[in-house]
Amino acid sequence: MDENxxxxxxxxxxxxxxxxxxxxxxxxxxxxNQVKAxxxxxxxxxxxSHTVEDFNLDEIKARLHFRIAADTRSExxxxxxxxxxxxxxxxVRASMPLRGGNPFGEEFFDLYERYxxxxxxxxxxxxxTARLGKND
Amino acid sequence: MEKKxxxxxxxxxxxxxxMHAIWDDQRPFVKETDxxxxxxxxxxxxxxxxxxxxIPYTPLNDPDSGYVDFLDITNTLGFSNxxxxxxxxxxxxTFSLLRSSALKDRKAPNIELPDVDxxxxxLSEWSDKKKLLVAFSSW
Numbered sequence: 001m002d003e004n005x006x007x008x009x010x011x012x013x014x015x016x017x018x019x020x021x022x023x024x025x026x027x028x029x030x031x032x033n034q035v036k037a038x039x040x041x042x043x044x045x046x047x048x049s050h051t052v053e054d055f056n057l058d059e060i061k062a063r064l065h066f067r068i069a070a071d072t073r074s075e076x077x078x079x080x081x082x083x084x085x086x087x088x089x090x091x092v093r094a095s096m097p098l099r100g101g102n103p104f105g106e107e108f109f110d111l112y113e114r115y116x117x118x119x120x121x122x123x124x125x126x127x128x129t130a131r132l133g134k135n136d
Numbered sequence: 137m138e139k140k141x142x143x144x145x146x147x148x149x150x151x152x153x154x155m156h157a158i159w160d161d162q163r164p165f166v167k168e169t170d171x172x173x174x175x176x177x178x179x180x181x182x183x184x185x186x187x188x189x190x191i192p193y194t195p196l197n198d199p200d201s202g203y204v205d206f207l208d209i210t211n212t213l214g215f216s217n218x219x220x221x222x223x224x225x226x227x228x229x230t231f232s233l234l235r236s237s238a239l240k241d242r243k244a245p246n247i248e249l250p251d252v253d254x255x256x257x258x259l260s261e262w263s264d265k266k267k268l269l270v271a272f273s274s275w
Binding site for chain 2: 001002003005006007010011016035038039051052053054055057060061063064065067068071072074077094
């Protein structure tokens, strides 16, 4: 956001360090250079004009079910949330530890594979998908 | 899992609000004076109001009862909701207007977030500076 609170570049999945580069295949350096160029020179990358679409009704309902589930640990609402937004990390991966699962385990890699196969859907600036699989 | 008494309604937005409710045909009716705190819009003679904006609203039930149909209010405001009658819970998307406006106009809303000591800070504290918002999860 600039000095006038205008959103210069919408949200994107980025990395602040290379801690997980081996896992993700993504280095933080490109993004860090983008941020530096914007702060110092006011330069913005081409993808900054990307329009982020709002959630559809299923995605909104999924978040509301997840909100109830996070408060009550209701398995019914966890399931409803996942049914409505099956590829949404904010819901499906965040549910894993709350349901006794492992957000770094087999179920996460299954989710990631489904996510990649679906074209990596994301409400933000799309990026190349990192190579990440069960055997990596 | 704790079951809520049918005389109460817990409203989940970005915060949690417990309020007295009367249930009729699986619909919660809450005190009209409790609407403002949980949904950010107050019921006034001219309708549902927030700051200088008002949306015309006529309660479906007896206006002298002091109670209003919670779901009808949220629907009038365009807030999606999920109601769990058994648990006495309603989750409400009160950010729909703010979110769609920010996405369309690309103007950052003046969000308020706590620092590591719990002290609240508004985005406006840095209104004359460039800002990088970082959201992350430790999973």
